[in-house]
Amino acid sequence: MMQKKNFQLNEYNTFNIAAETKLFFAFSSQEELIDFIKNNKSDNLPCFVLGGGSNVLFTEDYQGCVIHPQNKGIRIIKETDEDVLVEVEAGENWQDFVAFCVNKGWSGIENLAYIPGNAGAAAVQNIGAYGVELKDVFEKLDAVYLSNGTAFQLNKEECAFGYRDSVFKNSLANSVVVTRLSIRLSKIFKPNISYGGIQNVLLQNGTHQPNLTEVFDCIVAIRKAKLPDVRDIGSAGSFFKNPVLDLEQFNEFSNRFPEAPHYPFGNKIKLAAGWLIDQCGWKGFRRNDAGVYPHQALVLVNYGAAKGKEILQLSLDIRDSVRRKFGVELEPEVIIPSQQNS
Numbered sequence: 403m404m405q406k407k408n409f410q411l412n413e414y415n416t417f418n419i420a421a422e423t424k425l426f427f428a429f430s431s432q433e434e435l436i437d438f439i440k441n442n443k444s445d446n447l448p449c450f451v452l453g454g455g456s457n458v459l460f461t462e463d464y465q466g467c468v469i470h471p472q473n474k475g476i477r478i479i480k481e482t483d484e485d486v487l488v489e490v491e492a493g494e495n496w497q498d499f500v501a502f503c504v505n506k507g508w509s510g511i512e513n514l515a516y517i518p519g520n521a522g523a524a525a526v527q528n529i530g531a532y533g534v535e536l537k538d539v540f541e542k543l544d545a546v547y548l549s550n551g552t553a554f555q556l557n558k559e560e561c562a563f564g565y566r567d568s569v570f571k572n573s574l575a576n577s578v579v580v581t582r583l584s585i586r587l588s589k590i591f592k593p594n595i596s597y598g599g600i601q602n603v604l605l606q607n608g609t610h611q612p613n614l615t616e617v618f619d620c621i622v623a624i625r626k627a628k629l630p631d632v633r634d635i636g637s638a639g640s641f642f643k644n645p646v647l648d649l650e651q652f653n654e655f656s657n658r659f660p661e662a663p664h665y666p667f668g669n670k671i672k673l674a675a676g677w678l679i680d681q682c683g684w685k686g687f688r689r690n691d692a693g694v695y696p697h698q699a700l701v702l703v704n705y706g707a708a709k710g711k712e713i714l715q716l717s718l719d720i721r722d723s724v725r726r727k728f729g730v731e732l733e734p735e736v737i738i739p740s741q742q743n744s
């Protein structure tokens with residue numbers, strides 16, 4: 403457990419943005435969190451839950467209490483010959499957890515390899531990549547209300563998962579802390595490699611029937627090639643969500659831009675925000691230390707000393723130009739705490 407006043411957060415967000423929080427509280431168990439909420443927390447301070455800090459942009463100091471899960475542990479809840487129900491504490495590093503499961507021969511999250519952040523945030527964000535989303539393996543989670551320290555559980559339906567979305571970004575936003583998740587993984591490996599590049603990369607390596615480790619290694623290699631390593635260049639992965647259009651909007655759009663990549667999404671159509679931004683000429687753009695990653699236009703980067711406000715301004719300029727050229731509105735995927743609580 404750690405509790406600090408006026409605490410610098412630059413090492414706690416992968417954009418490496420300098421920002422102070424009035425109060426910082428890191429917990430190592432659900433009990434410590436409950437005790438803090440019931441006995442210590444200054445009442446009127448707003449709270450922000452900061453996991454691995456890989457999906458957040460601080461644009462100013464935070465006038466509240468940042469709560470940081472540091473609880474670790476992976477436990478088998480139930481096991482059969484076919485599958486395993488695994489519980490992971492919210493403070494576990496997501497990449498380490500995926501690697502642990504792959505080493506055990508448990509499949510289901512190998513396509514979510516190498517996503518920065520912590521396990522708790524994986525549920526808040528319903529992380530997704532290469533045709534898999536967390537919800538596909540999710541069973542239930544434990545959480546605690548910030549208002550009174552009461553612990554409770556939610557099943558998959560109650561989490562209301564959507565594309566990079568969940569109940570924690572809507573009706574429960576800023577009011578609960580996820581403390582652990584249970585996910586169901588399979589002991590029988592069925593590769594899920596239909597998504598674009600994966601099959602081609604495997605075939606290029608001469609792999610026709612990949613095993614679990616080969617798919618995992620392939621995903622890691624693809625992500626390393628496209629996305630910056632947050633240990634070298636500050637970033638929060640995709641800055642924007644891919645925009646979703648209804649059919650009428652899409653027909654109008656595709657008459658004007660028939661070459662635009664798009665994907666079916668329920669009864670709607672998802673566009674590639676990276677393509678839209680790229681077409682507006684932003685890829686590789688740099689203004690002081692704020693930039694657009696040269697290998698993936700959806701990723702904004704901090705080359706060193708960018709301020710949160712500079713990254714935010716760049717994102718607003720990108721939104722403007724995409725709106726003007728394509729008539730499409732981009733929404734940030736990253737969370738911007740000060741705006742959210744103001």
Ligand code: EPU
Nearest residue numbers: 531532533639640642643644663674676677680698699700
């Ligand atoms: N594209 C461009 N230029 C670019 C970037 C992309 O033309 O600069 C085109 C690509 O050629 C492709 C299309 O846009 O035709 C889609 O690109 P890509 O397959 O790289 O995926 P994405 O839609 O940009 C999404 C997720 C990523 C996830 C990948 C792989 C969102 C917001 N992003 O990116 O997630 O890794 O698919 O599944 O849904 C994240 O959330 O932080 C993240 C990295």
